[in-house]
Structures are given as structure tokens and as C-alpha cells.
Amino acid sequence: AQSVAQPEDQVNVAEGNPLTVKCTYSVSGNPYLFWYVQYPNRGLQFLLKYITGDNLVKGSYGFEAEFNKSQTSFHLKKPSALVSDSALYFCAVRDTGNDMRFGAGTRLTVKP
Amino acid sequence: GAVVSQHPSWVICKSGTSVKIECRSLDFQATTMFWYRQFPKQSLMLMATSNEGSKATYEQGVEKDKFLINHASLTLSTLTVTSAHPEDSSFYICSARDPQAYNEQFFGPGTRLTVL
Numbered sequence: 001a002q003s004v005a006q007p008e009d010q011v012n013v014a015e016g017n018p019l020t021v022k023c024t025y026s027v028s029g030n031p032y033l034f035w036y037v038q039y040p041n042r043g044l045q046f047l048l049k050y051i052t053g054d055n056l057v058k059g060s061y062g063f064e065a066e067f068n069k070s071q072t073s074f075h076l077k078k079p080s081a082l083v084s085d086s087a088l089y090f091c092a093v094r095d096t097g098n099d100m101r102f103g104a105g106t107r108l109t110v111k112p
Numbered sequence: 113g114a115v116v117s118q119h120p121s122w123v124i125c126k127s128g129t130s131v132k133i134e135c136r137s138l139d140f141q142a143t144t145m146f147w148y149r150q151f152p153k154q155s156l157m158l159m160a161t162s163n164e165g166s167k168a169t170y171e172q173g174v175e176k177d178k179f180l181i182n183h184a185s186l187t188l189s190t191l192t193v194t195s196a197h198p199e200d201s202s203f204y205i206c207s208a209r210d211p212q213a214y215n216e217q218f219f220g221p222g223t224r225l226t227v228l
Binding site: 045090104107 | 146153154155156158161203205207214216218219220221222224
């Protein structure tokens with residue numbers, strides 16, 4: 001069965017600094033990987049996904065993620081964090097034809 | 113992109129009553145919809161998969177008689193929490209799969225249920 005792990009419950013960065021939110025996955029076959037962001041009392045907003053192609057995926061709001069097959073990772077990155085990026089971030093994986101499974105979430109706090 | 117709506121966005125009810133939550137795909141037809149539950153500061157837990165015109169498939173540990181799911185059309189799925197109790201208080205999120213968009217899932221804004 002597929003699964004994802006987000007090893008950090010909390011990530012704190014200063015505004016303007018680069019940020020990384022980590023995600024590792026376990027899946028049989030080719031993974032479909034996703035990142036979502038959730039603001040308080042809101043649903044999930046899609047940021048980006050990897051299905052195939054370039055390992056570096058660019059998404060919404062300046063976020064990007066790098067698919068690393070050898071390390072089974074899909075870390076979310078942004079070169080310069082904004083205070084408004086503070087939210088809960090979820091990594092998710094979907095096997096071909098299967099349902100989506102989410103990581104535990106990482107709370108990102110960007111301090112001014 | 114595809115839009116999924118949920119109604120209501122929040123609901124407060126008394127213990128013992130039933131509450132219905134609607135999930136609609138607004139601009140696409142979804143043969144499959146999903147219902148998730150999220151407790152504070154926790155991840156989304158898949159409750160059930162809803163297929164249009166057939167019975168829902170529930171995840172292990174989810175009571176199908178308590179969480180009734182109906183997917184009567186290609187754009188509407190409903191979740192009814194029957195005889196709600198305070199421990200059912202949670203954030204419920206639905207998503208819909210768009211077969212025309214590589215089966216990508218689009219998520220609704222969520223419904224906050226509070227059972228007094």
C-alpha cells in the first residue's frame with residue numbers, strides 16, 4: 001500500500017529565507033505525488049503535482065518540489081518565504097488507479 | 113480548474129440528531145467522490161469512497177450505518193451523520209475525481225460539524 005511521511009510537524013523560517021517542507025513516500029509502481037496547502041477552517045488547495053517528466057515541478061505561489069526517486073522524496077521548496085505562506089502543508093501520494101493518501105501534515109510558520 | 117462545493121460550510125446540532133452534508137462538482141461530472149474527516153491539527157483520514165449509482169466503500173473502522181453516503185448523480189454526493197454525538201464533531205472534506213483531468217481529485221472547502 002502506498003504511504004507518505006512528513007517527518008516534521010513544524011517548520012519555522014524567517015520571511016525572505018528559503019523554506020523546505022520534507023516528504024518521503026512509499027509506493028509500488030510509479031507514484032503520483034501531490035502537495036496541498038490548507039488554511040484554517042478551509043479545504044485543501046492544490047499546489048503542485050508530479051506524475052512524470054522533469055523531476056523539478058513548479059507550482060502555485062512560487063512553490064516547487066523536487067522528485068527524487070533514489071531517495072523516495074518529494075520535498076516542497078520556495079526560495080523566499082512570505083508570512084502569508086504560513087499554513088498547514090500536506091504531501092499526498094496516489095498509486096495508479098488508487099485513492100489518495102495523505103501525510104500527517106507540516107505546519108509552516110513564517111515569521112516577519 | 114475544477115470546482116467542488118460543500119454545503120453547509122458549518123453546522124451546529126444537538127446530540128442525537130442527523131446532519132446531511134452535500135458535496136457538488138460544479139463544472140465536471142464525477143463518477144467517484146471521496147469523504148475525509150479531519151480532527152484538529154491532524155491529517156485527512158479517508159472515510160469512504162462514493163461511486164455514482166452504487167454503494168459506497170467504507171474504510172476500515174468507519175461505521176457505514178452511522179455515516180450514510182449517497183451518490184445519486186454525477187455531480188452530487190451526500191454524507192449524513194446519523195444520531196450525531198459530540199465525538200462526531202470534526203471537519204469533513206469531500207473531494208471529487210475528474211475523469212477528464214487524468215482522474216485528479218479536487219477538494220471541497222470542508223464542513224465544520226459541531227455536535228453539542
